[in-house]
Amino acid sequence: MGKKGEATKDALIETTQGLIEARGYFGTGLNQVIADSGAPRGSLYFHFPGGKDQLVGETVARASAGIDALIGSIEATDAKQLMAVLLSAVGQRLEASNWNQGCPVATVALETAATNDAIQQVCSTAYAGWHRTLRAKLVADGRADADDLATFLLSLLEGAMLLARAHRSTEPFAAVTRVIDSLL
Template sequence: MGQKGAETRDRLLDATQESVEAAGYFGTGLNQVIALSGAPRGSLYFHFPGGKDQLVGESVRRAGAAIGDSLGALAGSELPVADVVDLVLRQLGERLEESEWRKGCPVATVALETAASNDSIQQVCAEVYASWEDILRARLSGQPGGDDLATTILALIEGALILARAHRSREPLDRVARQIAVWLN
């Protein structure tokens, strides 16, 4: 694929991510993605012959990898785990607030909408969550209950993002960060 084709593909994925995060799987239409991306209709089907499911799946996977890279970089630092989680929550809070409360977790809305009805999208969401959990688990290795703690921390982050978005306030994120710090210190 040439540079122009790669750029068009990236624009389609960016537009899909933007729409899916704000409106969810069912609130995202292919016509909307085409309009947001400025890509020709034929490009959508050329790059994503599997249609909407392939487009959304790759978009969620890509957004999940970006968050995972950020989480991995922080988790790989010498910072205490509580500080790592605090920084992650701050970054996600900034992202959420800067987007006017539209961009919480790039996976949560899609996972909630499709987990019971769309196996291929559910699998992508599960893979992304598992990769984030693995990063936390690796950072917590050697701590008693590290596996359970990794799942708990991820669940708290996800829940806090949903509450922050619903309340249009970073306070749930701040509260979760404080509580995790208490547990880990």
């Protein structure tokens, strides 16, 4: 595939990510993706012959890789600092988007996990990747409880994103950071 083809595919994925984060799986229509991306209709089906599920699956996978890279790139002296930096980054991103861009996985997972096995698997793989990366950071910090702690911290992160978006406030991120400081 040439540069133009890759650019078109990237535009479709980036547009889809913005839409699914703001509107969810069911609120994101292919016509809106085409209109917002500026891509020709034929390009959508050329790059994603599996239709909406393939497009959303690849979008979630790419967005997930970005979050995984963020977690992996955080240089922290301990788990408290790691989570403070991560929560701050996610909170700033959410606030900067005017509360539209939440988690690239959560909304899709909540809407489709019970009814769409392919998308459920992509979401599960995304969370498993974040868990692995966070767990590795916790093991490096000497945490014997790294597996359970990674699950707990991811749950706090997802919950804080949901509450922050619902309240249109970064206070849930600050509250979670304070609790993590007291628990760890």
